[in-house]
Amino acid sequence: MNTASLLLEAEGVTKSFNGVTVLHDGRLRLKSGTVHALCGGNGAGKSTFLNILMGLLPRDGGTIRVKGKDAHFDSASEALRHGIAIITQELSPVPEMTVAENLYLGREPRRAGVFVDFARMRADAAELLERLKFDVPPDAKMRDLSLAKVQLVEIAKALSYEADIVIMDEPTSAIGENETHVLFDAIRLVKAHGSAIIYVSHRLTEIFEIADEYTVFRDGCWVESGCIADIDRKQLVTAILGHELTTRSASAERTAGEPMLRTVGLSQEGCFDEISLQVRAGEVVGIYGLLGSGRTEFLEAVYGTRRPTSGHVEFCGGALPVSSPRESIRRGIAMVSEDRKQSGIIPAASIRHNISLSTLKPLSRFGVFIDRQRESSLVSRMGKELLIKAASYNLATESLSGGNQQKVVFARCLSSRPKLLICDEPTRGIDEGAKQEIYSLMRKFVAEGGAVLLVSSEAPEILEVSDRIVIFKNGRTKGELPRSQATQQVMLDMAA
Ligand SMILES: Nc1ncnc2c1ncn2[C@@H]1O[C@H](COP(=O)(O)OP(=O)(O)OP(=O)(O)O)[C@@H](O)[C@H]1O
Numbered sequence: 087m088n089t090a091s092l093l094l095e096a097e098g099v100t101k102s103f104n105g106v107t108v109l110h111d112g113r114l115r116l117k118s119g120t121v122h123a124l125c126g127g128n129g130a131g132k133s134t135f136l137n138i139l140m141g142l143l144p145r146d147g148g149t150i151r152v153k154g155k156d157a158h159f160d161s162a163s164e165a166l167r168h169g170i171a172i173i174t175q176e177l178s179p180v181p182e183m184t185v186a187e188n189l190y191l192g193r194e195p196r197r198a199g200v201f202v203d204f205a206r207m208r209a210d211a212a213e214l215l216e217r218l219k220f221d222v223p224p225d226a227k228m229r230d231l232s233l234a235k236v237q238l239v240e241i242a243k244a245l246s247y248e249a250d251i252v253i254m255d256e257p258t259s260a261i262g263e264n265e266t267h268v269l270f271d272a273i274r275l276v277k278a279h280g281s282a283i284i285y286v287s288h289r290l291t292e293i294f295e296i297a298d299e300y301t302v303f304r305d306g307c308w309v310e311s312g313c314i315a316d317i318d319r320k321q322l323v324t325a326i327l328g329h330e331l332t333t334r335s336a337s338a339e340r341t342a343g344e345p346m347l348r349t350v351g352l353s354q355e356g357c358f359d360e361i362s363l364q365v366r367a368g369e370v371v372g373i374y375g376l377l378g379s380g381r382t383e384f385l386e387a388v389y390g391t392r393r394p395t396s397g398h399v400e401f402c403g404g405a406l407p408v409s410s411p412r413e414s415i416r417r418g419i420a421m422v423s424e425d426r427k428q429s430g431i432i433p434a435a436s437i438r439h440n441i442s443l444s445t446l447k448p449l450s451r452f453g454v455f456i457d458r459q460r461e462s463s464l465v466s467r468m469g470k471e472l473l474i475k476a477a478s479y480n481l482a483t484e485s486l487s488g489g490n491q492q493k494v495v496f497a498r499c500l501s502s503r504p505k506l507l508i509c510d511e512p513t514r515g516i517d518e519g520a521k522q523e524i525y526s527l528m529r530k531f532v533a534e535g536g537a538v539l540l541v542s543s544e545a546p547e548i549l550e551v552s553d554r555i556v557i558f559k560n561g562r563t564k565g566e567l568p569r570s571q572a573t574q575q576v577m578l579d580m581a582a
Pocket residue numbers: 103108126127128129130131132133134135475476477485486487488489490515
């Protein structure tokens with residue numbers, strides 16, 4: 087390897103939290119003009135390693151060299167001064183400000199060194215967004231933008247520093263297929279300028295499309311690095327998991343039972359229109375549509391966190407009261423949402439508490455004392471089934487990696503023994519091994535008489551578990567496909 091092209095070398099990087107070592111040997115060699123995928127299962131130590139690179143966490147040991155010089159940053163702004171920018175999973179825009187103001191927050195162009203030069207700031211923002219081909223108006227207020235556009239602004243902001251190294255931690259988690267293509271074009275532009283990108287994603291299709299090199303971490307240790315061209319999907323998954331992926335084939339044709347959920351002409355102005363569909367006991371119904379097709383809003387109206395303007399929802403033969411999630415839960419509906427805050431997770435509470443929260447009554451003796459033994463066995467069973475990686479279930483849920491927090495949400499919903507499980511992007515941020523566990527839990531759940539209504543932007547996920555697929559387009563149902571007739575291309579053609 088030509089060392090002159092090396093932008094970053096990290097070796098033997100270690101980190102412990104409360105005496106538990108989570109990073110034993112973080113290593114990475116990053117070359118200019120490349121996209122380097124940092125791969126690993128949930129809790130493998132990727133974010134910890136990146137936070138150390140960025141100066142957001144101090145390291146316990148190891149060396150990091152940036153362009154040949156030892157680096158030890160104490161803050162993200164110091165890392166930025168040395169040419170490292172990050173796009174994190176957490177978005178932090180100021181909602182009342184415009185796109186241009188957000189892009190240049192804290193480094194506004196000034197006239198006479200004093201007054202903010204708004205005209206120049208706007209022109210610079212317009213030029214930057216145009217160059218990146220991001221369809222975002224510079225004068226729009228951040229609060230009026232969709233989540234996908236907010237994410238694009240964050241990406242544009244990181245790229246505007248023209249840093250030598252840009253770290254992208256799951257940059258596509260909030261954007262749709264179209265924006266992903268736009269992002270990849272922007273990444274190619276950045277590469278052409280000689281910068282390098284560290285790219286983290288659990289979506290392997292993206293990695294094979296955009297990355298040149300890869301590094302795998304497992305259980306806090308570097309495992310291997312190489313060129314993407316020299317490895318296939320199966321080999322990469324095996325390196326990430328430490329063993330071959332066991333996919334459980336979908337069980338043979340299931341016979342669906344009685345209708346459990348029916349929506350009748352459900353509409354919300356501007357979001358979705360006249361949606362009538364039915365989910366029967368024993369089946370998984372997948373909803374597929376592009377971002378903005380009204381799929382999430384529809385799920386929210388069914389669950390009760392959004393008020394429809396007309397139509398109604400029937401569940402197990404009775405009408406569901408409008409916008410009452412409490413009543414939905416009481417009647418046996420649980421919702422797993424991609425946004426953990428919406429799923430009601432309490433970040434500071436223990437993993438044990440979050441999993442058993444909605445099951446406290448059945449776990450209590452005389453309705454008062456929690457039966458700790460039953461609680462422990464429930465929590466450890468769910469933890470094992472979902473491969474939740476934690477030093478102890480007594481730790482705060484917020485100390486878990488992102489993917490493991492999402493598994494806690496799933497564990498909590500399943501342990502409340504619902505009849506209907508509504509899932510909105512349930513495996514976002516979840517690694518390949520745990521995804522398969524979640525699919526098989528869904529299959530087991532419907533085989534035992536439950537029903538699942540699933541929204542996912544990943545067509546392979548919908549195809550993997552659904553019995554029927556309803557296509558959404560511009561807030562309306564475009565058609566329905568039995569699993570046997572559905573392919574990724576047919577779904578995309580109908581939805582696009
Ligand atoms: N502040 C913290 N306190 C205690 N433990 C922590 C803390 N931050 C991270 N950890 C632990 O470090 C381990 C590695 O977490 P990290 O977030 O780096 O994983 P990751 O590879 O980024 O996972 P994911 O793909 O799920 O985001 C996890 O077991 C996590 O629980």
